[in-house]
Each structure stands twice: as structure tokens, then as C-alpha cells.
Amino acid sequence: MFFLLAFLTGGIINIQLICNSSLAKKIGLINSTFINFFVAFIFLFIYKAVKLDTSIHFDISEVPLIFFSGGLLVIIITLLANFLIPKLPLLYSTIFTFLGQIITSLILDSFYGYNFQLNKLIGISFIFTGILYIISYDYLKKRFSKDEIIG
Incomplete structure (x- = not known):
């Protein structure tokens, strides 16, 4: 069940990337990121207002400041994705x-404290080799120039 949910999350992320980058092309990078988070805020606000769950009480001052960095990281990720998706194929x-x-x-x-397993590193190297093969194939077929691939 959790594997299926993870798979669906991956698909939804790709759809979200396309929607956000299309919006960024139309209205700009910063504006699209702002709208993205504003819409999320509105939906969360409505959800919280409708749910009216008062059983969960917490003191925000007890939360370490570093835990709030996740929001900043999401903004950076969204900005980078909105910038990169129009320049690279989605794949x-x-x-x-x-x-x-x-x-x-x-x-x-x-x-x-989890063990670093060699078989996972081997799997990553297979994925990386496949990526290099795809990039070299596209380069040889003249789909991308060397400057587009390297940066």
C-alpha cells in the first residue's frame, strides 16, 4: 500500500512540476512561486477552518527554529524546479x-544509524550509468548541444 502511495506521489510531483513551470513561463518565476504557495495556504486554511479540530494544542515556542527551515527549502525547490523544467526535458x-x-x-x-549497504550503491551506479547513456545518446543524435548538457 505504501509503495503504491509513493508511486502515485511521484506521478503527482511530475504533474505539479509541469503546471508550475508552465505558470512560471506565463507570469514569471517569483510570481508563480508566490501563487503556488498562496493557493496552498488558502486550501490549508479552508481545510483547517472546516475541520475545526481543537484537540491538538501545541506551543509554537517549543518547536526548535531549525524545524521551520523545511518551508524555506520547499520555496527554494519550487523556484529551482520552475527555473529548470522549461530548460530540460521533464525526463x-x-x-x-x-x-x-x-x-x-x-x-x-x-x-x-542505518547501515550503508553496498547493494544500494551498486543500484545507484546502474541508474547513473543509465542516465549517462541517455544523455550521450541525445548528444550524439544532436538533440542537445554540449553547452546545454553541461551548463
């Missing part, structure tokens, strides 16, 4: 985002 953007998530999760897992 490349998704694959590189996925690869960054995998590598970062392996590093963070090792910090939190």
Missing part, C-alpha cells in the same frame, strides 16, 4: 531530482 529533470534524493537519503540514513 532529465525527474531523473536528476530522483538521483539527488537517493544519494542524499543514503547519506542522511548513514548519519541516523
